[in-house]
Amino acid sequence: MSLESKIQFIVSQSVLSLYKIETEASHIQIQKTKKEFEGDLTVVVFPFVKAARKSPEATGQEIGALICQQNPLVTSFNVIKGFLNLTISKTYWLDTLTEIFENHSYGIKLPTADSDIMMIEYSSPNTNKPLHLGHIRNNLLGFSISEIQKANGWQVVKTNIVNDRGIHICKSMLAWQKFGNAETPQSTGMKGDHLVGKYYVVFDQAYKVQIAELIEKGATEDEAKKNAPLIVEAQQMLLAWERNDPQVRQLWETMNGWVYAGFDQTYIRMGVNFDKIYYESETYLIGKEEVERGVRENEFYVRPDKSVWADLTSKGLDEKLLLRADGTSVYMTQDIGTAKLRYDDYDIKKMVYVVGNEQNYHFQVLSLLLDKLGYSWGNDLVHFSYGMVELPEGKMKSREGTVVDADDLMAEMIDTARDTAIELGKLEQCTSQEIAEVARIVGLGALKYFILKVDPRKNMTFNPRESIDFNGNTGPFIQYTHARIKSVLRKAVEQHIDFGTKIDNTLLISEKETNLIQLLTDFPSVIKQAGDEFSPALVANYCYELVKEFNQFYHDFSILKEENEALKKFRLQLAASVANVVKIAMGLLGIEVPERM
RNA sequence: GGUCUUGUAGCUCAGCUGGAUAGAGCAACAGCCUUCUAAGCUGUGGGUCAUGGGUUCGAAUCCCAUCGAGAUCACCA
Numbered sequence: 001m002s003l004e005s006k007i008q009f010i011v012s013q014s015v016l017s018l019y020k021i022e023t024e025a026s027h028i029q030i031q032k033t034k035k036e037f038e039g040d041l042t043v044v045v046f047p048f049v050k051a052a053r054k055s056p057e058a059t060g061q062e063i064g065a066l067i068c069q070q071n072p073l074v075t076s077f078n079v080i081k082g083f084l085n086l087t088i089s090k091t092y093w094l095d096t097l098t099e100i101f102e103n104h105s106y107g108i109k110l111p112t113a114d115s116d117i118m119m120i121e122y123s124s125p126n127t128n129k130p131l132h133l134g135h136i137r138n139n140l141l142g143f144s145i146s147e148i149q150k151a152n153g154w155q156v157v158k159t160n161i162v163n164d165r166g167i168h169i170c171k172s173m174l175a176w177q178k179f180g181n182a183e184t185p186q187s188t189g190m191k192g193d194h195l196v197g198k199y200y201v202v203f204d205q206a207y208k209v210q211i212a213e214l215i216e217k218g219a220t221e222d223e224a225k226k227n228a229p230l231i232v233e234a235q236q237m238l239l240a241w242e243r244n245d246p247q248v249r250q251l252w253e254t255m256n257g258w259v260y261a262g263f264d265q266t267y268i269r270m271g272v273n274f275d276k277i278y279y280e281s282e283t284y285l286i287g288k289e290e291v292e293r294g295v296r297e298n299e300f301y302v303r304p305d306k307s308v309w310a311d312l313t314s315k316g317l318d319e320k321l322l323l324r325a326d327g328t329s330v331y332m333t334q335d336i337g338t339a340k341l342r343y344d345d346y347d348i349k350k351m352v353y354v355v356g357n358e359q360n361y362h363f364q365v366l367s368l369l370l371d372k373l374g375y376s377w378g379n380d381l382v383h384f385s386y387g388m389v390e391l392p393e394g395k396m397k398s399r400e401g402t403v404v405d406a407d408d409l410m411a412e413m414i415d416t417a418r419d420t421a422i423e424l425g426k427l428e429q430c431t432s433q434e435i436a437e438v439a440r441i442v443g444l445g446a447l448k449y450f451i452l453k454v455d456p457r458k459n460m461t462f463n464p465r466e467s468i469d470f471n472g473n474t475g476p477f478i479q480y481t482h483a484r485i486k487s488v489l490r491k492a493v494e495q496h497i498d499f500g501t502k503i504d505n506t507l508l509i510s511e512k513e514t515n516l517i518q519l520l521t522d523f524p525s526v527i528k529q530a531g532d533e534f535s536p537a538l539v540a541n542y543c544y545e546l547v548k549e550f551n552q553f554y555h556d557f558s559i560l561k562e563e564n565e566a567l568k569k570f571r572l573q574l575a576a577s578v579a580n581v582v583k584i585a586m587g588l589l590g591i592e593v594p595e596r597m
Numbered sequence: 598g599g600u601c602u603u604g605u606a607g608c609u610c611a612g613c614u615g616g617a618u619a620g621a622g623c624a625a626c627a628g629c630c631u632u633c634u635a636a637g638c639u640g641u642g643g644g645u646c647a648u649g650g651g652u653u654c655g656a657a658u659c660c661c662a663u664c665g666a667g668a669u670c671a672c673c674a
Contacts, residue, residue: 034617044616046654056654082654083617126674163674307672316600317670324672331674360601361669387602388668395667424636442636454610457602459667461609470636472622473610480636488633541611544621555629555638575633597636 003096003521004030004041006073007086011043014066019051032518038078039085040518046082056082093517094505094570100520100581101573107523107584109153117346118154120146122354123272124161127259128168129197131266133389133396133404133462134356137451140590141386142354143272144452144536147588152531157346160274161338164256165281170237172196173251174230175203185258191265191407192258201398206230242328269410271444271590276345278338284329287337290373291322291329299372310369320365335366336373343377350382352534357385357457384534387459389451404464410444416467417443417476426597441592442476448591449475453540473544475591478582481547481554482593485579488559492572495560499572507566512553516574519546523581527588536589543585550578 008025015023029044045060052059060079067074067086076087100106122142125131131139146156176183176199185192207230214224225231240248267273291308294300300310300322308323322333342348353363363383370378388395396403418439421427427435450468454460470476492499522542530538559575562568583593 029616031616037617042617046616049654081617124674166674168674305672321672326672328672330672334674356668357602358668359674362674364601385602390667420636426634426636450609458610459603463609466608466623469609469623472636474622474636476636477622480634484634484637491633537611541621544611548621551637552639554633558633560633596634 002525003088003092007041007043010067010071010073011063014063014070015048015051018062018066019048021048021051023047033085037080037083037085038087039076040088040514041086043084043086044082045079045084049082060084090507090509090514091505093514094503094507094509096521097517097570097573097577098502098505100517101577104580105584106520106577106581107527108151109527111150111153111155113155115153115155116349117157118149118350118352119157119159119342119346119348120149120352120354121159121161122146123267123274124163124355125263126163126168127193127196127256128172128200129398130191130193130262131406133406133409136270136406136409136447137386137389137460138354138356139267139270139272140448140451141384141456141536143590144539144588145352145354145384145534147590148527148530148534148536148539151527151588154350154531157276157348158274159276159278159342161278161280161283161335163280163334165241165252165284167234167238168200169252169256170234170241171203171207172200173248173255174234174237175199175206176255177251179206185261191262192260193262193266194407195262196255196259203230203234238328266406266410269444270406271592278341280334280338283337283341284334285337286341287333287335288323288329290336290340291333294322294369294373297374310365310372312365312368315368317361317365317368320369322369332362332366332369335362336369339366339370339381340375343375348377350380351377352382352384354384354386357387359383360385382534384456386456389460389462392461392463404462410447413447413468414439414443417446417470420470421597430596438594438597441594442470442479442597445475445479445586445591445593446470447475448589449478449540452536452589452591453544455537456535475586476597478543478547478586479591479593480597481550482579482582482586483595483597484554485550485575485582486595489572489576489579491560497560497568497572499569499576501569503570503573504566507570509567509570510557512549512556513571513574516546516549516553516578519549520577520581523585526585530588539585539588543582543589546578546585547582550575 005025007030008028011028012023012025015021029047031042031044033039033042043063045056045063049056049059052062054062057079060082064077064079064084064086068077073089073092074086075089078085120142123135123139125135146158150156179202180199183195185195188195207228210228210230211224214228215221219227237248241252291300295302295308300308302308305325307321307325310320310322312318312320320332321330323329342351355363360383363381367378367381391402418435421435421439427438446468453473526538526542530536557571559568559571562571586593
């Protein structure tokens with residue numbers, strides 16, 4: 001039972017005996033005592049003043065006196081306005097620290113073999129261009145959410161749907177065929193995804209030239225866009241692909257192979273991974289079958305031009321296209337097929353899609369369509385809808401070349417981390433390999449924390465001209481605190497200080513130390529809340545709060561130079577516990593912490 | 598136009614399941630390294646919580662309206 005619920009129970013008993021009112025313990029408002037007041041926990045007494053028929057102050061005094069007298073857990077109290085501040089016994093805090101110190105997976109609820117399965121889809125790239133900053137947010141959120149749900153006892157299956165077919169990839173293929181001079185990643189030294197992306201751009205440029213020429217010759221813009229030879233050829237290529245044309249298929253496999261090799265590098269660098277990968281080329285046919293079944297069951301209808309639609313007007317939405325007039329499938333068709341396949345493959349309890357908020361409508365429709373197709377789980381899909389990453393000028397636009405490339409950004413962050421470390425004279429006795437490793441951890445830590453500390457639902461701004469900070473509320477600041485603690489712990493070992501044994505729970509400890517223990521006790525509920533709300537930001541902000549508090553303690557108190565052996569041992573345990581929680585919490589964000597930096 | 602999201606310090610963000618004087622970081626300025634890592638710590642200045650109403654003992658937080666920003670309503674994905 002948490003301290004908070006214990007206090008809630010005690011207060012409800014006291015209120016009952018004093019004022020004869022029954023209060024649900026969980027409804028009693030408890031909060032952390034604000035820094036400027038004395039005490040650890042605060043009870044809001046306003047709800048009782050009516051029954052007490054006394055002033056808020058008097059009511060608080062009365063409740064406080066009774067609690068204090070009856071429970072050794074509470075050692076003193078004070079009342080300010082309608083707030084009853086309780087001070088919890090140091091013994092309780094010391095015993096609590098012992099529990100935390102001894103539990104190396106503190107806060108984590110490990111899944112078991114029969115835990116429910118949560119499938120989390122994230123990343124979901126198109127295979128026609130490299131990953132950019134928007135994908136970084138998606139990947140980091142998806143990975144972190146997965147780790148957080150695991151820590152809440154779910155069996156998580158991380159999945160990725162690769163959009164590997166369609167007109168977009170045909171555009172890259174066609175441009176490479178026409179203008180590529182048989183370039184390969186090997187011959188150019190380019191990462192495969194970047195090489196393919198290059199030809200996607202080449203296509204677009206050549207296509208624009210053709211459109212301009214047609215307009216010059218008197219065509220309207222729409223006609224020009226529709227009739228430009230390149231786009232016609234790309235469409236033919238898509239049809240050839242669907243017919244399994246061997247040459248087109250061969251080219252497709254080759255170029256997608258380049259892209260996957262490139263993506264794999266990016267994923268590894270980013271530190272994300274998947275348990276099961278689905279490919280649109282393998283699921284879109286299942287989607288088509290489902291849609292056709294829907295037509296047979298009169299859930300969907302066919303228009304005179306043979307296109308297939310779902311009428312969702314009764315749900316307040318529009319009509320939705322499911323199959324084009326030429327029989328080819330659209331994005332929605334594919335998503336229906338993928339969903340069905342996944343539920344066939346796994347006993348999914350909860351399906352989560354990490355997809356940007358620009359697709360809110362899409363997922364609303366997807367749920368309804370699956371429901372119409374008779375899948376009871378259709379309504380249970382969770383669209384974890386996150387906000388866009390914007391530049392100070394607004395959205396990233398590939399046409400204007402303002403897209404921030406994922407590989408470039410990570411490399412820059414790592415470079416900056418290394419430069420900073422050298423400039424500050426850190427790591428002087430480390431090998432170049434060790435320096436590179438710390439630079440990697442810190443650079444990526446800065447980037448990941450920068451993105452994950454923001455409430456995922458909100459749009460966020462990234463300014464490429466101002467490099468991401470390494471001071472203040474940042475990843476490196478948190479990593480630094482961890483490194484400092486580890487340094488102290490190493491020194492303690494060198495000095496043969498044995499701090500692993502149980503501490504004296506009658507020690508007198510300071511307010512600062514008590515606060516730190518109290519912060520540590522918050523960790524499990526932070527993980528729970530982060531899971532319930534799908535918010536890595538809660539974990540990030542918690543880490544910052546904890547570490548900030550620790551740094552003040554570190555500044556004001558000496559650990560190794562403390563003369564009282566029992567106190568020294570206590571502080572070592574406290575520091576070690578903070579380091580452990582920081583490590584676990586940062587791990588939930590997909591951020592590593594270095595032993596030194 | 599319909600639906601949804603959003604508006605907190607110069608900038609980037611917390612706080613939003615109603616509670617005490619609205620918090621951090623960056624930027625600016627002023628201090629602290631013979632003392633466990635100064636990527637740290639301390640201090641100063643900086644706010645009409647978009648605006649107006651309402652509910653309440655109490656509103657940045659909940660409700661309504663207005664204004665601003667964004668997303669979406671494609672035979673794109």
